[in-house]
Amino acid sequence: MLENLIYGFGVAATFQNLSACFIGALLGTAIGVLPGIGPLATISLLLPLTFGMPSTTAIIMLAGIYYGAQYGGSTTSILMNLPGEVSSVITTLDGYQMAKNGQAGPALAVAAIGSFIAGCVATLVVAIAGPLLTAVALSFGPADYFSLMLLGLIVASVLSEGNVVKSIAMMIAGVGIGLVGTDVQTGQQRFTFDIPELSDGIGFAPMAMGMFGIAEVIRNLEMPEVREALKTRISRLWLTGEEWRRVAAPIARGTTLGTLVGILPGGGAALSSMGAYTLERRVSRNKHLFGKGAIEGVAAPESANNAAAQTSFIPLLTLGIPANAVMALMIGALIIQGIQPGPRMIEAQPDLFWGLIASMWLGNLMLVVINLPLIGMWVRLLKVPYDLMYPAILVFCAIGVYSLNNNNFDVFVTVVFAFLGYLFSKIGCPPAPMLIGFVLGPMMEEHLRRAMLLSRGDPMVFLERPISATLLVLAVIAVAAMAIPSLRKGKEEALHQA
Incomplete structure (x- = not known):
């Protein structure tokens, strides 16, 4: 593994x-800082x-x-009580209170250091788990892969935000949309409605850009733009000895916890941050200070x-299965390439596998440099009105989609999915399960x-x-x-009405 990592650093x-790597880290920090623009929308727009x-280079x-x-989202959570990214919602509870108490510097420092x-x-x-899981996955047969993907779809739908029934419905719809086009084995067209442009299927980029990019722009335009930065001066962007002792265990x-949850289908950063906060609140000696x-x-x-x-890349790189919607975009980017x-x-593309892993270490180091010394720049960025940003985003989307195949039809598909998104x-239907179903279908x-x-x-x-049967049993358990909780709730409501 050491030789492979050295090779990876040579690539990265x-x-x-x-x-x-630097451009990605810088853009990621910027979209994390700006409320309302998440990595899902940004990656879909930049495809x-x-x-x-x-x-x-593209995947890095x-x-x-x-x-x-994930770094940038903490800045607005702490300074403005406004999470720039979903996974930073929980940071507002104590981060903003620390800033109000004159501890904005230590709060920003511990977010970056942690x-x-x-x-x-x-x-x-x-780096350790990737090759091990790859060796295991090579023993999988077609039946095992089908059961694994079915389990991934079910778990992703169960753990997604919002109503579970709606999540499963969106997942099934995504699988159906993914099957549009020409059947590879029979050569027959299906679900194309005699539209010649659909014979090759619905493009991944137009769907993702419309569903997550342009739809996000429309939703942001509905919201009143309230951005009031903390007036307190930020000082002491480091931790004292006592603060180090308090944060080491958390x-x-x-x-x-985040390492384990990130691997699970449907897990991701938001679920892990909420779980970590709940765990810390239970085991901490300073429970009275939370909030x-x-x-x-x-x-x-x-x-x-x-x-x-970081660990959500494990199932992507080893099994080809997305752990969340962002990883589904990554799979789409790989397939397009x-x-x-x-x-x-790992054997066919060692440059990509080990180069990506090495770039993560370099990227994390860059992010510390980008975040702490440039806090003032990020605060000024928050003052840019959204009215000046969204026209440029829409123009970039239209040019990007058209440039894929030089085809107006792709632009129309993007508009349709923007409306659907x-x-x-x-109506409260999460679009992420649809994207995962579209990729895995x-x-x-x-x-x-x-x-x-x-x-x-x-x-x-x-x-x-045995592998397939075990995975199907896990799917049934999920x-x-x-x-079961829904059935119990229904029975209790029926008894209460009676």
């Missing part, structure tokens, strides 16, 4: 890849920009945007969200067909293989865990 340390780049930059947003330590540890876990616990400016309440969630952002993510990627947000169909061909049409192959 080239001028082109270092520049991409066309990566088409002319080498695959390793997109990865930097993702984990950089994120840096967690990012480095989680990246080491990726950083360790947050890093551990009033406890430094532990900043250290734990900020460590957890960055650790989760002509790379099939999965267990053979906005509509779904109004065609892969599931391919493995399902292979399994049925090898078994000569016998569906028992999914139960006869569905039961989702359904």
